[in-house]
Amino acid sequence: MLELKGLLSTFRNIPGPTNSDDVVLPLTSGDEVDQLKRAFEIAALELQQTHNNLKASETKYRLMFEASQDTIIIIDDQERVRDINSAGIALFGFMDRAEALRSAESGKAPDIEALVQASDIPAKTRQGYRPWVTLLVEHYRDLLLAHGSSYPALVKSTYKTRTNYLLFLNRLNQVEQDFDSALKPHLETSTEDVNGIIKLMEESVTSLRRQLAEAIFP
Numbered sequence: 001m002l003e004l005k006g007l008l009s010t011f012r013n014i015p016g017p018t019n020s021d022d023v024v025l026p027l028t029s030g031d032e033v034d035q036l037k038r039a040f041e042i043a044a045l046e047l048q049q050t051h052n053n054l055k056a057s058e059t060k061y062r063l064m065f066e067a068s069q070d071t072i073i074i075i076d077d078q079e080r081v082r083d084i085n086s087a088g089i090a091l092f093g094f095m096d097r098a099e100a101l102r103s104a105e106s107g108k109a110p111d112i113e114a115l116v117q118a119s120d121i122p123a124k125t126r127q128g129y130r131p132w133v134t135l136l137v138e139h140y141r142d143l144l145l146a147h148g149s150s151y152p153a154l155v156k157s158t159y160k161t162r163t164n165y166l167l168f169l170n171r172l173n174q175v176e177q178d179f180d181s182a183l184k185p186h187l188e189t190s191t192e193d194v195n196g197i198i199k200l201m202e203e204s205v206t207s208l209r210r211q212l213a214e215a216i217f218p
Contacts (some may be wrong), residue, residue: 002136026053029038056165063148064213065083065085066085066086068085068087070087071084071085071087071088071140072084072085072087072088073088073144082101083097083101084100084101085218088100088140101111101185111131112134112137114128114134116129116130116133121183122186124182124186125183127180127182128175128178128181128182128183129178129182130166131175131177131179132175133177133179134173135168135171135172135175136172137169139172142158142160143155146158152215152216156216156217161217162213162216162217164218165213165216166210166213169209169210169213171211172209173205173206176202176205177202180198180201180202184198
């Protein structure tokens, strides 16, 4: 007989004691013992490899998560914010991840003025930068406090109708255009080139946002 401790959960279907951490396997020969030992060694190696693969995957995910220039927010099945990447922390104007998560739970807004003053844009453009940042922070804070498991669902929960969402998008388009105008004199290229590029960008963004609103609110 061979006694193995701590394996009860693994051998639930083996007849024997059920109220103990000891499992008794009726092994009658040395060959059976060797086979069992080899089986456990293989299982242990496979478990370790799985653990190593999972750890490597988590490391790769975290690097991608933090390196992304886009805001990434993770929400659990209870619609609670569980994580936010560095781009999101910077966008909302928080000092660190802990402050961002506390704000998501409480609904408290970040310090917009501190965010504006900390930016590396020319001082003369901050007047146009402030409304743009303020509007975006308010928008994403409302989405964080809304109910839904996807961006369209969060938008629907927040804005209710296509008209309301379009009103927000129109405001966003306008403050972005004002900010673009404030930036133009500080860009290192000819005025003609700047105007053409910015106009094309603004027209494209406006069109894409309109299409997004129509997709979310058919």
